[in-house]
Amino acid sequence: MKAVIVIALACVGLGFSLSGAVGILRMPDLYCRIQCSSKTTTMGALPALIALVVGEGVLSSYASRALLTAFLLLLLNPASSHALARAAYKSGVPMWDGAVRDEAAEARHRREQRRRERRRDGSGQED
Amino acid sequence: MSGLSAALLRTFALACWAMAVWLLLTWTVTAEQLVVGAIVSAAVAVFLAPLGPVAGPWRLLDPRVARRTAALAFVAGRRAVAANLRLARRIWAPSRPLRSGMVIVPTTQRSPLGLTVVGLVSSLIVDNQLVDVDRSRGRLLYHAVDVPPRDPDQARERINGPLEAHLRQERG
Structure with missing residues (x-):
């Protein structure tokens, strides 16, 4: 029974990891690829770690190290993907053409438009 | 809370977290491991405490x-x-x-x-x-x-x- 659970969990982990790898190839832009590369692989690693705990026993040294690894994965993966996405966005890496909207760019555009209008109004009053 | 007691509390909180990590990594409860773990945890805590505030593990209680x-x-x-x-x-x-x-x-x-x-x-x-x-x-x-x-x-x-x-x- 234990072997069946371990195999099932390992297969779930493998499935998510494989999805992440295929997603990196199939996603249209960097931002979507970051999501596939970081988070889908987290969901791939967690079932594998649970399989290790089930296989080796909850009170084994494997379980304690699996818990530590899971905690580090859950903490560091979103932090590193945030750093990657922020660096890409700040350095101007574009989204794909089919992206629905970019509210930050829209807000920036509105601010610049207001600034131009204020400048124009100011020079008009001087005339 | 005075600055010194806040710094001590922060160091103690960090030492508790470091000791928990040590126990998870070694998974051996012997006197030698506990003493070495406590010394290493205290050293890590003293070194890292100036970085900022720390939530102690007792908050989960x-x-x-x-x-x-x-x-x-x-x-x-x-x-x-x-x-x-x-x-x-x-x-x-x-x-x-x-x-x-x-x-x-x-x-x-x-x-x-x-x-x-x-x-x-x-x-x-x-x-x-x-x-x-x-x-x-x-x-x-x-x-x-x-x-x-x-x-x-x-x-x-x-x-x-x-x-x-x-x-x-x-x-x-």
Whole structure:
């Protein structure tokens, strides 16, 4: 029974990891690829770690190290993907053409438009 | 609390966390391991304590904090699994429409700890990735694989609202 659970969990982990790898190839832009590369692989690693705990026993040294690894994965993966996405966005890496909207760019555009209008109004009053 | 006692408490909290990591790594409870672990943990704590405030592990003994943490973990886990399944389906069936984009959502969190928790936990859910934080205006910029409606409240409800419901409200 234990072997069946371990195999099932390992297969779930493998499935998510494989999805992440295929997603990196199939996603249209960097931002979507970051999501596939970081988070889908987290969901791939967690079932594998649970399989290790089930296989080796909850009170084994494997379980304690699996818990530590899971905690580090859950903490560091979103932090590193945030750093990657922020660096890409700040350095101007574009989204794909089919992206629905970019509210930050829209807000920036509105601010610049207001600034131009204020400048124009100011020079008009001087005339 | 005076500066010295705050620094001592922070160092002690860090030493407790370091000792927990030591115990998890070694998984051996002998006198030698415990003494070496305590010395190493104390050294690490003294070295790292000046970096900033630390929440001690005893905070989890507070029933309210424990309940909030468990609820947050449950909501995040449920949403992360559902979002991963949706994305996996989308990856294996590329004909399904992809509605990705950058969205700005309001947040009720203002403290560094609150924003970090919301940013990390919401980014664990594969639908959303935190890109930037505007702390003064209480706004978060997310890359969403499936963009929510344009209404900020509806967007918040889809991305960070369910998580923030389990955090202390800090609207400034």
